[in-house]
Amino acid sequence: MKSRGQRSGALASIFRDIALLVAIAAILAASAVWAAPDPSSIVLTGADRRPATSLHGDWAAIVDPYFSGLFSFHHQEREDGWFLNRKAKPGDTFPTEYDFSKASTLKVPADWNTQRESLFYYEGPIWYERNFTYQPREHKRVFLHVGAANYRSWFWVNGQKVCEHEGGYTSFNCEITSAIHSGNNFIVAAVDNMRREDGVPTLETDWWNYGGLTREVSLIELPETFIDQYDLHLNRAAGSVIEGWVHVDGGKIGDKVKVEIPELNAEGSSVLTAEGRAQIHLVASNLERWSPETPKLYKVKISAGQDSIDDLIGFRTIETRGTEILLNGKPIFLRGVAIHAEAPYRTGRANTDKDAETLLGWAKELGCNYVRLAHYPHDESMLRAADRMGLLVWSENPVYWALQFDNPKVLAKAGQQLDEEIGTSRNHAAIILWSMANETPNTPARTHFIESLATRARFLDSSRLITAALLEHAEGHTKIVDDPLGNVLDVIGVNEYIGWYEQRPEGADSTEWRIGYQKPLIVSEFGGGAKAGLHGGENDRWTEEYQANIYRHQLGMLNRIPQLRGMSPWILMDFRSPNRPLAGIQDEFNRKGLISDQGEKKQAFFVLQKAYKEKTIGKPE
Numbered sequence: 001m002k003s004r005g006q007r008s009g010a011l012a013s014i015f016r017d018i019a020l021l022v023a024i025a026a027i028l029a030a031s032a033v034w035a036a037p038d039p040s041s042i043v044l045t046g047a048d049r050r051p052a053t054s055l056h057g058d059w060a061a062i063v064d065p066y067f068s069g070l071f072s073f074h075h076q077e078r079e080d081g082w083f084l085n086r087k088a089k090p091g092d093t094f095p096t097e098y099d100f101s102k103a104s105t106l107k108v109p110a111d112w113n114t115q116r117e118s119l120f121y122y123e124g125p126i127w128y129e130r131n132f133t134y135q136p137r138e139h140k141r142v143f144l145h146v147g148a149a150n151y152r153s154w155f156w157v158n159g160q161k162v163c164e165h166e167g168g169y170t171s172f173n174c175e176i177t178s179a180i181h182s183g184n185n186f187i188v189a190a191v192d193n194m195r196r197e198d199g200v201p202t203l204e205t206d207w208w209n210y211g212g213l214t215r216e217v218s219l220i221e222l223p224e225t226f227i228d229q230y231d232l233h234l235n236r237a238a239g240s241v242i243e244g245w246v247h248v249d250g251g252k253i254g255d256k257v258k259v260e261i262p263e264l265n266a267e268g269s270s271v272l273t274a275e276g277r278a279q280i281h282l283v284a285s286n287l288e289r290w291s292p293e294t295p296k297l298y299k300v301k302i303s304a305g306q307d308s309i310d311d312l313i314g315f316r317t318i319e320t321r322g323t324e325i326l327l328n329g330k331p332i333f334l335r336g337v338a339i340h341a342e343a344p345y346r347t348g349r350a351n352t353d354k355d356a357e358t359l360l361g362w363a364k365e366l367g368c369n370y371v372r373l374a375h376y377p378h379d380e381s382m383l384r385a386a387d388r389m390g391l392l393v394w395s396e397n398p399v400y401w402a403l404q405f406d407n408p409k410v411l412a413k414a415g416q417q418l419d420e421e422i423g424t425s426r427n428h429a430a431i432i433l434w435s436m437a438n439e440t441p442n443t444p445a446r447t448h449f450i451e452s453l454a455t456r457a458r459f460l461d462s463s464r465l466i467t468a469a470l471l472e473h474a475e476g477h478t479k480i481v482d483d484p485l486g487n488v489l490d491v492i493g494v495n496e497y498i499g500w501y502e503q504r505p506e507g508a509d510s511t512e513w514r515i516g517y518q519k520p521l522i523v524s525e526f527g528g529g530a531k532a533g534l535h536g537g538e539n540d541r542w543t544e545e546y547q548a549n550i551y552r553h554q555l556g557m558l559n560r561i562p563q564l565r566g567m568s569p570w571i572l573m574d575f576r577s578p579n580r581p582l583a584g585i586q587d588e589f590n591r592k593g594l595i596s597d598q599g600e601k602k603q604a605f606f607v608l609q610k611a612y613k614e615k616t617i618g619k620p621e
């Protein structure tokens with residue numbers, strides 16, 4: 001006869017199994033929602049580590065506000081693109097109206113808005129075309145790699161449609177093996193940055209809607225079976241065990257996969273399952289963990305069949321314990337700042353190593369160990385720089401303000417962007433937080449929508465923390481954070497603008513906070529606007545003195561929040577926004593930067609730098 005303990009033990013394990021089954025059922029049900037809207041492209045992890053043929057440079061460009069190049073006068077979409085077949089040939093009785101050889105050019109990669117005065121406000125479709133020569137090789141597959149195309153895009157190679165994509169901030173890869181031929185080839189892309197009600201993001205944003213092929217475009221040649229995605233991270237419990245998986249496109253059950261870290265004399269091998277995935281488990285004794293103080297990266301070689309890829313990966317653990325955030329098992333306070341992908345000095349979409357080094361260099365100068373990359377996945381060059389420079393990262397899916405949360409198609413789009421964000425960037429030691437959303441309305445449809453996204457994110461990557469930037473509400477002088485979304489988050493983010501959109505800066509002195517969750521809290525936004533070089537009294541809005549005054553009072557208030565574990569004031573650098581028309585002050589820039597777009601540091605920069613350098617903000621580590 002089983003003892004009480006044995007019976008309850010057995011019961012407990014039955015309940016555990018039931019809970020597990022329920023969780024899996026929830027994930028499977030959720031994944032039914034995730035049918036990728038456009039299976040015509042794939043996600044590649046470490047694409048920037050692959051040898052590639054760059055397609056950068058000047059592309060011929062045709063601005064097509066009515067999209068007549070793709071839609072006929074009866075608004076039927078033409079598979080192969082109308083103009084492609086409408087080039088008049090001798091004797092034809094119709095005029096050629098779409099002719100790239102006569103068109104002016106646009107630079108790629110870049111947004112089109114800052115390239116031509118006439119395109120500064122332009123929202124709509126633009127056609128791109130360029131020729132390239134290529135020698136396809138036997139037993140090789142060729143992919144068109146697009147770092148980002150904002151917002152919807154269509155691609156043809158030699159007149160053959162190869163893929164289309166929706167989402168302006170994640171990379172995707174289109175197979176062009178059957179379309180490419182030796183010698184001269186040409187590629188045509190249509191990119192449409194028109195904002196859409198059912199878009200992600202939707203119609204309203206507080207950043208410039210930079211359109212175009214905004215990040216690198218290249219050709220990647222791969223063997224017939226190749227490593228498309230891989231995940232390698234440090235096991236939270238067993239400190240020197242690196243675990244994860246490698247997926248091989250076209251891989252067969254039993255095929256061998258190997259992971260090597262020569263510097264550590266560590267290697268692990270495994271075989272593919274029927275799904276083409278091999279679980280990886282290797283012991284890495286004397287591993288130096290990645291941290292902001294010691295951003296150690298290891299060369300890691302992953303090989304499978306004819307394919308291999310070398311990546312540079314840091315290994316660290318991140319978790320929570322009550323209201324603590326633990327990096328490598330130790331409590332950490334995230335001294336941060338928020339950053340938009342606005343290029344310093346030249347403005348426009350940031351997309352170069354130089355842009356990344358300038359922006360993150362300023363964050364380091366500020367004394368940061370963390371940055372919130374808002375409100376969409378940033379360029380790989382930014383993440384590589386964060387890995388190298390030792391900056392922890394909050395990465396965000398552009399679920400921003402009021403999406404159509406009750407529209408399953410919109411959920412699928414957000415899910416696809418999440419897949420691309422995590423699939424592409426999952427091995428960056430710098431990224432510790434996947435943010436599901438920013439300032440979304442507290443409605444049941446919204447909560448269900450983001451709960452599904454959070455479930456998916458945990459399914460895709462259980463080694464990181466899930467967060468979101470919530471809104472607060474007030475009762476008298478008490479700020480309350482109890483949005484039901486907090487239930488599905490590991491770390492609570494909250495945005496507040498005491499001293500700018502409400503109250504005077506001193507209002508922070510008498511403000512208390514009530515956080516509805518025993519979880520780590522990050523104040524993911526606070527701040528105020530200032531025109532660099534504009535001076536006056538600390539009560540004069542738009543002056544540097546006023547902004548600095550906001551920061552002084554905020555720092556005092558934040559230090560009184562017991563579970564505060566991080567902050568990312570809004571924002572490192574002024575950035576373009578169509579919502580900011582105040583002439584002579586904003587001039588279509590959001591001026592909440594601590595630094596102007598021309599690199600001028602405002603007084604508040606030094607107020608925050610002092611607090612970060614002297615560590616007078618946040619619980620001592």
Ligand code: GCU
Pocket residue numbers: 206375438439495525570590592
């Ligand atoms: C919001 C929002 C930002 C915006 C900022 C502002 O909180 O998240 O995208 O730019 O406030 O108003 O400046």
